[in-house]
Amino acid sequence: MAVPARITSLCLRVLGVAGAFVAGACSSTPAAEPTPDASAGPIDAGDPGDAAEAGVALIPCGPAPHVQVELTVMGATTTGETPLNGATFSTPLCPGNTIASAGGGLIRGRLARDVRFYGRIETDGYIKMLTPEQVFNTDPVKLKITTLPLFFSALMPEFGPTKTAAFVQIAKGKGATGACANLDGVRISVPGHPEARLTYYTTDQIPAPIEGATETTASGRAAITELAAGIMVDLAAEKTGCRVTFVRDFSTGRIPTEAGYIVLTGADIFNASSDAGTD
Secondary structure (H helix, E strand, O other): OOOOOEEEEOOOOOEOOOOOEOOOOOOOOEOOOOOOOHHHOOOOOOOHHHHHHHOOOOOEEOOOOEEEEEEEEEEEEOOEEEEOOOOEEEOOOOOOOOEEOOHHHEEEEEEEOOOOEOOEEEOOOEOOEEOOOEOOOOOOEEEEEEEOEHHHHHHOOOOOOOOOEEEEEEEEEOOOOHHHHOOOOOEEEOOOOOOOEEEEEOOOOOOOEOOOOOOOOOOOEEEEEOOOOOEEEEOEEEOOOEEEEOOEOOEOOEEEOOOOOEEEEEEEEEEOOOOOOEO
16 A cells, blocks of 8 residues: 655755745765666656646656656745746656656656655756755655745855855754754764865845854855765764754755756754654
């Protein structure tokens, strides 16, 4: 019997930019393109009549077995978020193939179960976005991805078409109390990558980088730049007396890097003895 769908958000928390925007040991091994299963076939819209009726596109992708995935692509606006029709999704599980979201920003299909992967989301007027590394291990899976407008990249002056970047949002974990319920004081690192540049941000509605800062403010926001493209890295974080983890929902705690793309990722903070989920 199918496990009830888990609904999560790869774009992590609400990010307040210009109004109300929805917001281990290191591996420096290149982010390999997984070998697709020939029987799975390319990304395919399936039967045109069925797809048109459902208002979605079908994606048989990666080696069997598969899980049924329903992905809704949203774009953040100054008043909330809106479905993005025509946003393209691609993944190294299906190299060389892309698919566009249909009515309501919806993409429905099948992706390999228990296989690590990440996705790319692209649409006009919004950042070119990467998801953190994911593993789907329940069936079905329902996800909402919210991407951010192009001017969001201005928060990271080191980022550009030939550069990589990740934006991190810390969130309060379920049951966190006291200092562990606050998002400040979190120190983020990329183990084994001394070249990584960490930038922390103010609590302003339009966040500003804080020169010389070494930990998060109450906004819980940080950026990672200066990593090489084409690698998969582990992220780590700590706060005195608390436990902070990037492993959440389907995310493994690792992120990919590609030139010209921003990874939107997040970590949860808990009491040191807690193993509960996110609030």
